[in-house]
Amino acid sequence: MQAEKKTIYAWAAYDWANSAFATVILATVLPIFYRDVAGVNLPGNLATSYWGYTQTIAMLIIALLSPLLGAAADYSGAKKKFLKTFVILGVTGTALLFFVGSGNYLIASCFFILANLGFAGGNIFYDSFLPEISKSVSIDHVSSLGYAAGYLGGGLLLAVNLILISKPALFKISSSIRASQISFLTVAIWWLLFSLPAFKYLPEPEQDLSDLSVVKYWQIALKRLQFTWTNLHQYQELWKFLLAFWLYNDGIGTIIRMATIYGREIGIAQSDLIGALLLTQFIAFPCALLFAKIAAKITAKRGIYLALIIYIIVTLYGYFLDSAFDFWLLAAVVGLVQGGAQALSRSLYGSMIPADKSAEFFGFFGVSSKFASLLGPTVFAYTAQLTGDSRYGILSITIFFVLGIILLSRVNVEKAREEY
Template identity: 45%
Template sequence: MNRRRARVYAWALYDVGNSAFATVVMAGFFPVFFKEYWSGDLPATASTFWLGAANSVASLIILASAPLLGAMADGSAGRKRFLAVFAGLGVVATAALFAVPAGAWPVAATLYALAAIGFSGSMVFYDAMLLAVCRERHFDAVSALGYALGYLGGGLLFAFTVVMTLQPAWFGLADEATAVRWAFLLTALWWAAFTFPLLSRVPEPAPNLRGGGVVAGLGELGATLRRVGQLRPVVLFLAAYWFYIDGVDTIVRMALDFGLAIGLESSDLILALLLTQLVGFPAALVFGRLGTVLGPRRGIEIAIAVYLVVILWAVRMDSAAEFYALAAAVGLVQGGIQSLSRSLYARIIPRDRTAEFFGFYNMLGKFAAVLGPILMGGVGVATGSPRAGMAVVALLFLVGWLLLRRVDEGEARRRARALEGGNGFRGDGDGRPERGGERG
């Protein structure tokens, strides 16, 4: 394996680690355990509200800090260091869930919010490092590889923990609740283990020579905001992403809670989520190819159409079999819409400000997640119907699609290149500058 390929796989393996948190904790066991173990005395709609609130608080903190952190990291060659700090926060908070006793839902919600901050914060710098490991022509394939390995690795750990919770005696555990607590601890260890390849094998991209630190970061952030008017296509894309990724994140974080609220069994819901992971691995790779053939924007539009069908079906469903079918449909497009969004955005931003611009990217994605879960929970409480809360999510995909259609990728690329320090330098995928014309 040559050096460049080794870097690509070292980078992509971080997705194996953090995807375990997204799958085992965020989408899988935490919503079920929160509702049935930590907040079992609360009404179903109230526990849904507090779960949504925990997600929203974590997202608000990332919203407030991500662009500044990105600017600081760009100026000080600190992407890997910041990633390590946030990943460490997520690992520690996830491991601490093991010790939270039954009924202590405020403690569980707080630790979950801290873990979510670590997860989302680390992604700011992980996404930005895509440009440090490959050339532009490989963005779609490499971005898709990360998501595909994430589905595979996260799915393997999830499958193991599902068996552990269904048959705790096989593992010498007292009961299902004890097995779920061990699942949180195993996820923390898994996340930590798959962070080390990136930290040790992926080079730190060179700083943009404008300085690091909080003061310099604030200055760079202000300069970026002043240049927003010069990057109208990027603003349009970010607005579109804001809306449609809100729908994606809301479904990821609240689907199991929705299934429980309409009377489905938790065991069926967990197995359906495992099906999503199994389908998601090959589907993410296919979407990487689709982005290369049709273009990333067309691939995103296909995924949005599938999500709209899923939501309309979910509002009317009443059986576990239907939930399984919807889980498979989501698995077909979930990794694709995420990976193609990342690769499309990487194409249209200045390459010497990647962490800063990906700070905005993640900021808007998490700001959307502030609205989605709390909107779904709020509508459910107001109407007394979880189905009404799910129906609202369709509007987010529709608005995102309408905005995405207005993005001119060619114009965006020309404007971004004009802002790259005015010196014609490009990143070549290994943290060093490269001269030359625009690559296809």
């Protein structure tokens, strides 16, 4: 049992590690840096739109790769090796952001896409360990523990970087721009350092792959992927859940990726934006665990309903946002439900899939979210560019939550668990 706890804590430690990327790179410092520095020469709200399109390209690449990678990881028994590879890729791309300067929005987009490939690709293999390490422990609890650790770890490094950027002179740094560049390096170091427990303690079956060529390896992976896809109709309830998740998680992801640059566009100060997102992290930490308790009482599905209704209120209020106080308020409300919605979605899905095909099915889980993530930022960016006002972009995200609730209501969870 002690060894099992060590494995679970090592798994959660990876969420602590890579959530620094989510907080600093995805949600706060880089979007502001992209608008104010990398995209400083872009007119109007083009920097905001280009950031949205950058998200779309990044998600397209990982969406195309994720099912193949999931199937390959299951076949080879090399989930941990794949995880290590993508961590190195993500850490490298993140560190390269240090070299982005004024007007370099194309370079910033390229380095971000590289880093995001490492982040999103690594999460496929990280998520696939969940059913395997939760055999004698509540999967809702373990999933929520991971998200809670992520929010706390990501929040701590964000707090350090907030001080670094707002008071650069205290650290003998020449400017807040240089401090932002240094913050990208801190993410790379943090991510790599706290990934080490996962590299050491997560299980990896011993398997001799010496006689398997690279070409043959991918051929087998593609055949397995094709088999899973053609037989997905056997898991009708699981398929319905994926469609629902595809929609509402796209809405959640779009808010995470676009909220800060949207707030910067309407004139909210950088310190308020980063501070408010920091508040989100620390509220989300206990609330992710709280949602596990809520799920135990009302079921995970109903817990997700609760979170999505609150997200609808957030997007509607976001249209009228015009002050730092409004942004702080919305950030606090998002913190109440963000971790819970994500943790319960992951654990609910994990409870409905065949355990012996966890990486393969989490590959499909990744595809459903990554392809969906193509749509949200694109809708936001195109709506904002078409209307010349990003307020309509944030309003357009409401539909993702409404349709997600409708589709989720049609999922029979117990029937899904009986389908395999």
